[in-house]
Amino acid sequence: MPRTREELKAILERRGEWAEDRWSPGPGNLYLLEAYRHSDSYSHGERLSPFSTISIMMGDYVDDHSPLYFRDLLRPEFNGLFNPDWVDLDAADKIDPGVKAEVEKSDLLPDERKTSLYHALAFASYFLIDPAEALAQIPGAQIAPERRIRTLYRVRKAYPEAELAWNYGQWDIATFGYPIFIAEDTDPV
């Protein structure tokens, strides 16, 4: 469910300030995963399932809802998960939530690793706000035009996007589903 320009603008302008009228989570993005034949957990040389992949991009790695995404990225098993070349930093910088400052404060990291992490965070920040546009930065990715759909799906999982709430004050539930069918919705709105 792509957010409208107005919604994106409102989220960015809050810069982490909690929206006063949001005392209950709103319907966030729905991720319909057409491919699902990989493991949810990472092991060397194996592909991760799209569910895990998107969870990582959102800063929530399979039932581990850390409020600080950059700490997740410090885990050795995440090395190389993000390719800095994917990131359009100009675009990502426009919506950076300030977590970069947190990284810079960290004296645990060598500069080289810090730079890599910096790019990963920029990508992740971008993804949190506008997943489709962030994914469009990946070489070879194709984004179809927005359209109205009707779908029957099995719910894989639904949980609040912790990073989105933490950094942008936007309390939304992310829903992951496996679609059985997706059809163009032809009914008048």
Place this chain on the structure above:
Amino acid sequence: MALVEYLYVDEKRLDTYFEQISSPVTYDKVPMWNAEIGLTGPKAGGAQQRFARPFTTHEKISKLTEYLEDKGHVEYGRSSGKKEGTTFRIETCQAKRVFIPQTAGSLRMLGH
């Protein structure tokens, strides 16, 4: 009835569910007419024959949806996340489809 424009169907998943609620074939009833002329005059008759065929994809989707609705296993719209909802949901929304090639360099690590 408006024709449905399917953009994506997970045939494997659909079949897995469908085989739990229905036999894999349906029967079309076809009337067969015959006429003949005999010594006693012309005769006409009719019979109905049943021809077995597999369900079409659209039929499977319709039947599965109907089953889920009848049994209360499906809800409409987005889950509020406040309670454990049903496993299946039917939703209408704005969407963008993103295709990421498997061979996109380091994407192997991301697994899509």
